[in-house]
Amino acid sequence: MPIEPELYAAFIFATALLILMPGPIVTLVIANALKHGTATGIRTVIGANSGSTVLITAGALGLSTVLAVAADIFEWIRWAGVAYLVYLGAREWRTALAAKPGTDEVLPPDEKPKGVFWHGFVIAITNPKTVFFFVAFFPQFIDPARPYAPQITLLCVTFMVLAFLLDGFYAVVAGRARNWLVGAKKARLRHGITGTLLIGTGIGLALARRAT
Numbered sequence: 001m002p003i004e005p006e007l008y009a010a011f012i013f014a015t016a017l018l019i020l021m022p023g024p025i026v027t028l029v030i031a032n033a034l035k036h037g038t039a040t041g042i043r044t045v046i047g048a049n050s051g052s053t054v055l056i057t058a059g060a061l062g063l064s065t066v067l068a069v070a071a072d073i074f075e076w077i078r079w080a081g082v083a084y085l086v087y088l089g090a091r092e093w094r095t096a097l098a099a100k101p102g103t104d105e106v107l108p109p110d111e112k113p114k115g116v117f118w119h120g121f122v123i124a125i126t127n128p129k130t131v132f133f134f135v136a137f138f139p140q141f142i143d144p145a146r147p148y149a150p151q152i153t154l155l156c157v158t159f160m161v162l163a164f165l166l167d168g169f170y171a172v173v174a175g176r177a178r179n180w181l182v183g184a185k186k187a188r189l190r191h192g193i194t195g196t197l198l199i200g201t202g203i204g205l206a207l208a209r210r211a212t
Contacts, residue, residue, distance in 0.1 A: 038175025
């Protein structure tokens with residue numbers, strides 16, 4: 001094994017806690033799963049993990065400076081994502097307020113809306129502080145007496161697997177909760193929750209760079 005078992009276990013524990021903490025990715029996954037079903041939530045997870053993979057790989061390869069130079073491009077993409085997420089959230093609230101009491105609702109099977117993969121990807125890729133975080137985080141679990149490449153590869157792969165499983169758990173739970181929120185009154189609640197999560201994700205994305 002390229003890393004000490006005790007150190008690897010500590011990394012898994014710390015990473016799991018990090019991923020489980022609610023943030024823009026988690027809220028977007030839950031919102032999409034509530035709106036369209038578990039499969040859509042999983043596609044959002046795949047998109048977000050793809051974006052995180054790009055950032056983590058860049059950080060591992062020492063390309064943080066390149067990403068910093070591209071910060072202006074990320075800014076434009078980020079603000080476009082913010083505007084779109086807030087728009088989607090406002091549309092959900094409009095649907096919630098327009099729902100007529102006493103009207104029965106039948107949920108369709110999992111839908112396949114376009115763009116959910118890219119929604120997740122944009123949320124992840126437009127937060128360059130992730131790269132700098134991993135530049136500081138990964139070295140805490142690297143043994144300088146062992147080859148660097150196998151260790152960083154194992155840590156990166158482990159992070160992505162845990163992110164997929166844990167974020168996927170949120171998608172499954174939200175997708176099942178969707179089936180419980182059927183009916184006129186519950187439909188209002190479902191649309192309201194989805195709208196709030198989408199707007200919250202947009203606000204979180206808008207404020208993300210202020211923390212760097």
